[in-house]
Amino acid sequence: MKLIIAEKPSVSKNIADALKIKNRQDGYFEGNGYIVTWAFGHLLQLYDAKDYDEKMSSWKMDNFPFVPSKFQYKVKSDPRNRDKPDRGAQKQLKIIHQLMKRKDVQAIVSACDYDREGQLIGDSIIYKLKTDKQVYRLLLNEWTPAEVIKGLENIKLNTELRPLLDAGVSRQWADWVIGINLTSVATLKYQKGKGKALNIGRVLLPTLKVIYDRDQEIEKFVPENYYKLQATFQTKENHAYEGIYYEGKEEKFKSKEKLEAIQDLLKDKNGMILEKKVQKKKEFAPFLFNLSNLQGHMTSKYSGWTADKVLKVAQSLYEKKFITYPRTASIALEESLVGKTAKVLETISEDLPYKDEIKFVRTKRIFDNAKVESHSAIIPTYMKPKKLTADEGQVYQAIKNRFIMQFMPVAEHEETTIKTKIMDTDLKGIFLSKGKVQLVEGWKKVEKVQSKDTLLPFVKINDGVELIKHELTSHVTKPPKQHTEKTLLRIMETCGRNFNKDKDEEDVEAILSGFSIGTPATRAETIKKLKDIGYITAQNKNLICTELGRKLVETFPIRDLFNLEFTGRLEKSLYDIEKGNYSKNEFLQLIYSFTTNSVKKIKEHQAGTIHEVTAKRRTNEVMGKCPVCGNVIIEGQKGFGCSNWKSGCKFVIWKNDKFLATMKKKPTKTMVKTLLKNGVAPVKGLTSKKGNKFDALLRYEKNPENEYYSWKMEFTK
DSSP states (O other), X not given: OEEEEESSHHHHHHHHHHTTOOOXXXXXXXXXXXXXXXXXXXXXXXXXXXXXXXXXXSOOGGGOSOOOSSOOEXXXXXXXXXXXXXXXXXXHHHHHHHHHHOTTOOEEEEESOSSHHHHHHHHHHHTTXXXXXXXXXXXXXXXXXXXXXXXHTTOEEGGGGHHHHHHHHHHHHHHHHHHHHHXXXXXXXXXXXSSSOXXXXXXXXXXXXXXXXXXXXXXXXXXOEEEEEEEEEEOTTOOEEEEEEEBTTBOOBSOHHHHXXXXXXXXXXXXXXXXXXXXXXXXXXXXXXXXXXXXXXXXXXXXXXXXXXXXXXXXXXXXXXXXXOSSOOOXXXXXXXXXXXXXXXXXXXXXXXXXXXXXXXXXXXXXXXXGOBSBOOXXXXXXXXXXXXXXXXXXXXXXHHHHHHTTSOOEEEEEEEEEEEETTSOOSOEEEEEEEEEEEOGGGGTTTOOOOOBOOOOOXXXXXXXXXXXXXXXXXXXXXXXXXXXHHHHHHHHTTTTTTOOOTTXXXXXXXXXXXSSOTTTHHHHHHHHHHTTSEEEETTEEEEOHHHHHHHHHOSOGGGGOHHHHHHHHHHHHHHHTTSSOHHHHHHHHHHHXXXXXXXXXXXXXXXXXXXXXXXXXXXXXXEOTTTXXXXXXXXXXXXXXXXXXXXXXXXXXXXXXXXXXXXXXXXXXXXXXXXXXXXXXXXXXXXXXXXXXXXXXXXXXXXXXXXXXXXXXXX
């Protein structure tokens, strides 16, 4: 009997289905020689500082720096009460350990995600319990039945993945040490009043600095006037075309007087075709998606999308077996996937109107081991979805379209350049005209990409043309654009090395050598956290520093933490640990030394307040009577609860209620008041799994078997 431990319940169900196991027990599936159980992501977390030393319960400057002599783990905390363990995690951990102890279990298989975080999740659970049983690793890129069976036939010894664990542990311990120490000391030093801490992190601060720098560029930008000279010519066949005046490569002129003088020279003059070039150019489909490119595509194309939302939806599609592993940095596929990719293409393109144009090809743009690190690019699996939510449908369609584009004809266009010289003058420059005609639509057909044709008349060199009009146009230079999630993700992915480049193929080497800010899995979370803690804000799609964010960048003295190169080197070190090329202990000693020196520097820093927290008086507005004990229900920070809670009344409606969240709703004051008064509340604008809006009546009723309450939904006729 083998025990398989998956990272999430949905993945364990995929494994059980692949193994045709029908028997479900409390916390696991069993049958056909396997037991399949699951975690809920991290079941264990690092000790809090106060767990190591009671004096760390209170924040005092003298307590820092603090680095534990030995890191320890405990069951993750209850999100509503950090001093207590999460009961669900505690129960599931106990079930897993009981299964590991069973005498009929000969081997354990970790089936957590194939990345350093997944390795850490599985190993922390397995090795929390001392076991002499052999531990194996299941390494998969998708959860389709065929891949699960194939993967179980090719499991590796878990000890072979030790460098991956070392990288995961190094990342976790480093972020704990930097976060705990510098957040605490910075808050004590630079914040007045009690409130949210001044959050300091090795990935947060350089990302904040990128946004700050762009804000500064825009603030300091001084607009400048420039001018262009445009002329209209007519051929002997009465076909008109336009040209812009160039001298060398310059078309924008600061001197208006210079162009006015040229205009004077153009009076009663005509032109001649000096040069004509016609070139056929190929336009290749954009590369397959990695996570950052998918996030950039979705957030720029659709409103209401964030990088964090894209990752969550992609993760859902992955766990439902419809796409491959989404947290990837690669824009190509492993060469070993050629046969499987051909079958996927055949399956998902069979219903398309242009399927006759789709031809499977093996090219380096698609299949290239040199462009793959751990996980291939994101593509659909052979399993076609029948039911998707509206959000899932949009992300799946984007991934499917990008995949199909690779096997459509290359788009082609014809580019024509005409240089027109003005006759009988000693003008230095010429007038340049550019035309473009799409010849082959190719992959653009997949997403109906419209190509704008600019037609130029048929002319030959030395043909005379009539100058029929010319005008001087004035323009103003524009400041750089605010960062969006798309542009920010690109900088984080390449550590700013291709700041002004758009092409996906640029800096592949930098991306795949681990030189970046964060990882594909954490970048979205970083952007979201910067918003949540108030360092940046979003205006439409633009990201802008808040006053608090600006003050932090300008005041906080640990400049290395704002430096892209410094953060990139740390991430590169983690990558090297993963590859077995760098020591975990060396990396951690570097982090401990950096943290200790940083704490000293902050303590000695002469600076004012960055953040002043003003206490808000809580009104404790009464919502109504408690249905359990008759006392009043008041609004708290996290929910609407009974004022009699100190005496044991547990009635509460949580603001982040999970049931309402599935329908994209949060409880409002009006809704709670109506519910307490009438026992039922009409709620509008709920969202179904398919993304459709609907209205319903909601009741909040006590469960007959315990003291907790659950929602009941009714529909009006």
